[in-house]
Amino acid sequence: MSTASAFTPVRVAILGASGYTGAELMRLLLRHPRVRITALTGERAAGKPVADVFPHLAPYDLPALTKIADVNWDDVDFVFCGLPHGTTQEVIAGLPAHVRVCDLSADFRLFNVDTYAEWYGHAHKAVDLQETAVYGLSEVAREQVATARLVANPGCYPTASLLPLLPLLKDGLISADDIIIDAKSGVSGAGRDAKQGSLYCEVAEGMHAYGIASHRHAPEIEQGLGWAAGRGDIRIAFTPHLIPMNRGMMATTYVRLKDGVDVASLRTSLEKAYAGEAFVKVLAPGVGPQTRHVAGSNLSLINVFADRIPGRAILVSVIDNLMKGASGQAVQNFNIMNGFDETLGLDVVPVFP
Ligand SMILES: NC(=O)C1=CN([C@@H]2O[C@H](COP(=O)(O)OP(=O)(O)OC[C@H]3O[C@@H](n4cnc5c(N)ncnc54)[C@H](OP(=O)(O)O)[C@@H]3O)[C@@H](O)[C@H]2O)C=CC1
Numbered sequence: 304m305s306t307a308s309a310f311t312p313v314r315v316a317i318l319g320a321s322g323y324t325g326a327e328l329m330r331l332l333l334r335h336p337r338v339r340i341t342a343l344t345g346e347r348a349a350g351k352p353v354a355d356v357f358p359h360l361a362p363y364d365l366p367a368l369t370k371i372a373d374v375n376w377d378d379v380d381f382v383f384c385g386l387p388h389g390t391t392q393e394v395i396a397g398l399p400a401h402v403r404v405c406d407l408s409a410d411f412r413l414f415n416v417d418t419y420a421e422w423y424g425h426a427h428k429a430v431d432l433q434e435t436a437v438y439g440l441s442e443v444a445r446e447q448v449a450t451a452r453l454v455a456n457p458g459c460y461p462t463a464s465l466l467p468l469l470p471l472l473k474d475g476l477i478s479a480d481d482i483i484i485d486a487k488s489g490v491s492g493a494g495r496d497a498k499q500g501s502l503y504c505e506v507a508e509g510m511h512a513y514g515i516a517s518h519r520h521a522p523e524i525e526q527g528l529g530w531a532a533g534r535g536d537i538r539i540a541f542t543p544h545l546i547p548m549n550r551g552m553m554a555t556t557y558v559r560l561k562d563g564v565d566v567a568s569l570r571t572s573l574e575k576a577y578a579g580e581a582f583v584k585v586l587a588p589g590v591g592p593q594t595r596h597v598a599g600s601n602l603s604l605i606n607v608f609a610d611r612i613p614g615r616a617i618l619v620s621v622i623d624n625l626m627k628g629a630s631g632q633a634v635q636n637f638n639i640m641n642g643f644d645e646t647l648g649l650d651v652v653p654v655f656p
């Protein structure tokens with residue numbers, strides 16, 4: 304099987320194709336009518352056919368994995384970069400100018416390079432490029448994404464957290480100073496690399512919080528909230544948890560309503576913000592979003608509930624961390640950057656149950 308297109312295809316390279324987000328990108332782009340995959344890279348997997356690394360892709364006609372240094376850039380228009388954070392800034396800074404980029408790592412997400420250095424433990428290695436990067440939460444930044452050369456694809460926890468919160472802050476309905484995010488992720492969020500924390504015995508039949516009050520996605524979420532609230536000093540309580548499942552992410556967020564605001568107004572704000580959106584849906588009152596409702600798809604399902612404590616509300620949002628939390632949103636941004644219908648390659652119905 305190979306991709307066929309009646310149009311001139313965009314020639315795409317996936318850096319980090321031997322990782323989980325790379326596999327997800329190949330799954331989506333093989334079905335994308337305007338894409339031809341011309342280069343795939345791996346580090347340890349360089350030199351291997353994709354089928355050796357991902358046998359589920361054996362039926363498809365894909366280039367073999369190479370080192371990044373061996374990519375022929377004359378044959379590439381667009382790069383999806385799925386490398387570990389910290390390795391990406393220098394790689395992207397070294398790409399030829401004609402190539403547009405969607406970076407899935409955290410390397411270009413924080414606009415303030417001092418904040419980046421504080422949370423990532425080293426100075427930013429491409430400060431000039433950082434200034435040109437657009438934070439690609441697709442529904443919020445469409446216009447900037449459309450013309451960007453470099454899009455910083457949001458993190459999975461920030462995507463799940465920001466989608467329900469941004470409209471409510473923009474509309475002035477909730478306090479920016481009392482936001483508590485309790486989030487859970489499937490283990491694929493940690494990537495395919497062998498790590499003790501991803502071993503079966505460490506994650507099966509149990510769950511645990513990690514990065515408590517110290518996870519590097521907190522400043523990314525605060526940056527987005529600050530944009531919506533028009534303030535740079537927002538601090539959140541954010542606790543991620545690792546859950547024994549392959550994919551999926553849930554953010555349960557506790558907020559305080561501004562005086563005179565009720566939960567119905569929150570619902571109206573969310574419905575208005577996401578009316579007509581292909582991938583963000585506000586569920587009917589009382590219906591709880593579940594990770595199994597979005598598995599394998601680019602959907603984000605959200606809902607809002609009255610808390611039993613007066614003046615408070617609870618937001619629940621779910622995404623698939625590898626889709627809307629990574630590769631799905633990256634393809635959505637690719638579509639926006641190329642003027643394509645946003646849903647191309649993403650018309651995937653969730654796998655249920
Ligand atoms: N997994 C998720 O749900 C999400 C991931 N992200 C981010 O996306 C990026 C990719 O994540 P994911 O696919 O999960 O990670 P993986 O660990 O599964 O894959 C990493 C990829 O990068 C390659 N690689 C590793 N080190 C280097 C290096 N020094 N130089 C060149 N290539 C290298 C690996 O090659 P090889 O294996 O062949 O050595 C592999 O192809 C990360 O920055 C991650 O934080 C963002 C949102 C969600």
Ligand SMILES: CC(=O)N[C@@H](CCC(=O)OP(=O)(O)O)C(=O)O
Nearest residue numbers: 388407408409458459488492493
């Ligand atoms: C389960 C798990 O380990 N998840 C990762 C987040 C995945 C992600 O979005 O990370 P980036 O910011 O690097 O893109 C973590 O907590 O670090």
